[in-house]
Amino acid sequence: MKVKRITGVPVLLLLVCALSIGQTTAFNFQGRLNDGSSPANGRYDLQFKLFDSITGGSQVGASVDRPNLLLINGVFSTTLDFGSSAFTAGDRFVEISVRPNGSPNAHVVLGARQQIMSVPFAVRSANATQADNATNAQNAQLASDASSLGGVSASNYARLNFPNTGNLQTSGNAGFGSVAPNTRLTLSGGPLWTSSQWTASLNMQNASALGWEANSSGQRFGIGQATGGLHFFRTISGFGSTLTPPNVDLRITDNGDIAQPLERNGAVKAMVAITAGGVVARCYNGVSGSSSGNCDISVTQNSAGVVYVNFPFQITNRFWLVTTDASGQQAGVLTASVVPHAAVNSRLIVITKHDGSLEYLPFHLFVF
Structure with missing residues (x-):
């Protein structure tokens, strides 16, 4: 076999596809091989080496072997990958060697090395952690060609100040799960939450809050x-x-349950149902939010018809209402009054009467 000429050029269309889809350092290389004056046909072993000079110089990266490569009418196409560090800076030239498939002989170098044009250098963008020579990068926001990004007006992009402040800034509306947000922030959709089929559009950690200016x-x-x-x-x-x-x-x-501090108004501070035997049957402490046990409210029966109701908080400046569950002639509350007591915060004395005489009666007590 007499090999007279090989021409190899990067194919721009295929190269762009490899970079944009695969995000790898590989690129497509296509060439034409002549055997004498005629296009070569059949299978050949090709070897590719990358250098930093058209003659002499140093090899960059490892050699890439492509054995048993099929050529039709002299045309071959293959993928080359010299690694991410191969295209850091400076010109690069590829040297191509060939031999018949399966031949024990060494590869034969084909003519002069061919320069890799600028497009394959784009493979470096997949790993670029910083710009090498961006001395005026601080002016990038004033670039004259920044009026559109990917065909979308630059004004429709949000600006991220990171890592200095971590703020996300936009002059328009922002939507998550919404293609047409009609407020400054629109949240829509999310995973289903509870059997009511609500969607969880926002999740906040415990001990966090929403606030207003x-x-x-x-x-x-x-x-x-x-x-x-x-x-x-x-x-x-x-x-x-x-x-x-x-x-x-x-x-x-x-x-x-709903709880409200004692000094605030609007919610019931206490509700308690007391039996004729002086036992708390049901209760609610609107200050602590407790509705179990006796809600920190105790009851003492002093003498016939006289009941002391002891509260864990002051009720001297509160309103209260007492009603009885008893029926009959003159059944009801004779009087109720708050008195100071050293052992408790507040004590309400309830005196009940039934059929003309003092008698223990079941009653309900409300404090507002």
């Missing part, structure tokens, strides 16, 4: 979850500040 009075309102329930609170602290504690105005407890 301060109003004209300097108060910031927030809703936060922590161990113990869901808290509705106020604070004068700005985000990122821990100088002032939150004022929790309302809380939904872990068991679904």
Whole structure:
């Protein structure tokens, strides 16, 4: 066999496909081999080496062997991969050697090395961690060709300030799960949550909160979850500040009850049903949110018809209502009054009467 000429050129179309789809360092190489004056046909062993100079110089990367390569009308096509470090900087030239398939002889170098043009250098973008010579990269935001990115107006892209601040900035609406957000932030869809088929569009960690900017009075309102329930609170602290504690105005407890601090208004502070025997049958402590046991409310029967109801908090400035469950002539509450007591925060004395005489009666007590 007399090999007279081989021509090899990178194929731009195939190269771009390999880079954009595979994201690898390989690129397609196509050439034409003549055996004498005629195109070569059959199978040949080809070997490719990469150098940093058209003559002499140093080999870059390892040799790439392509044995048993089929040539039809002299044309061959194969994939070359010299590794990610092969195209770091400077010109690159490929040297091609050939021999008949299965021949024990050494490969024969075909003519001069051929320069790899600029397009294969794009394989380096898959591993580029920093720009080598970007001395004016700080002006990239002013680039004259940045009016569109991928055919989309640059104004429709969000700007990410990272890692300096970690802020995501956009002058338009942002949507997650929505192709046409109509608010500054639209969340749509997500995995199904509970048997009601709701979708979980937002998930926040425990001990986190949603908050608003301060109003004209300097108060910031927030809703936060922590161990113990869901808290509705106020604070004068700005985000990122821990100088002032939150004022929790309302809380939904872990068991679904509503609790409110004693000094706040709007919710019932206590409800208790007491039997004729002086036992707490049912109760609710609106300050602690407890509805189990005796809700920290104790009862003492003093004398006929006189019952002491002891509360774990002050009720002197609260409203209360007492009603009896008994029926009959003149059945009802004769009087109820709050008296100070050293052992408890507040004591309410309830005196009940039945058929003209003092008698223990079942009653309900409400504190607002």
